[in-house]
Amino acid sequence: MKHKNDSREKILIAAAHLFQTKGFNATGLNEILKEKWFPKRFLYYYFPNGKEELALEAIKVSTQNIKSNLMRIWRNMKIPLKPFSQLLLI
Template sequence: MKCKTESREKILTTAALLFQIKGFNATGLNEILTESGSPKGSLYYYFPNGKEELAIEAIQLSSKSIQKKLKTSLDKYPSPIEAIQFAIKNIMEDLKKGNKLKDISISLIALETYLSSEPLREACKEVFQILEGMYAKKLIESGISKKVAQELGILIQLMIEGAITISLTQKNATPLLIVSNHINLLLSPYLNTK
């Protein structure tokens, strides 16, 4: 039983990584099997509905990793400004290590599947909403009203996701650094009025 679970986990972990860094369409099932070291029949045994089912579970697995990293960053500092800047710094360091999206973003799979697969679009939407909610929660804990914190959570998520995309495209972290530098300007007016 443990062997079966390990095989399924290998396939899922490999798929999550490949979908994050190569995208859904550029990742073939044979590549997932080869990279995971799994036998050919195992993919449809564990994921009988095919690649889309595998991708949904891979998105959920990636989401857990991204959430864990973000929570660790946000919990490091009581100040939301310092915490969010720390989270951005960690993203910048991860990108410098290899310019890959592993456990940083699901943007690639979201962008390429939003028109072609409603279940994948929904899975990605859920991830983005969870991350927005994590930023909003940090802001609420700092005394910002729920409505404003929710809007700012969306804005922060938009800025960071956009900066990740542009940083990857330009092959430098300057866009993320700019977002980090401006978090203070964005949040200070709300934090100083409490």
């Protein structure tokens, strides 16, 4: 099952990158798939509701990556996390 999750994750990462750099409306599904050379059927297998579902999942992945990066930075700077816990929903 790891292969399945790897493919899904790669599509999400490519989508998140393109949505962030070009915007949702300017990014087509074919462009996302071309980024990692996946056939279109992969997209609809993992995201049966299409581009909108893919965008929502990409936002979740991006949000989690941002939270993880902020936590790593704050730990390295030794800043107390209490004031930030509500922002990160810890």
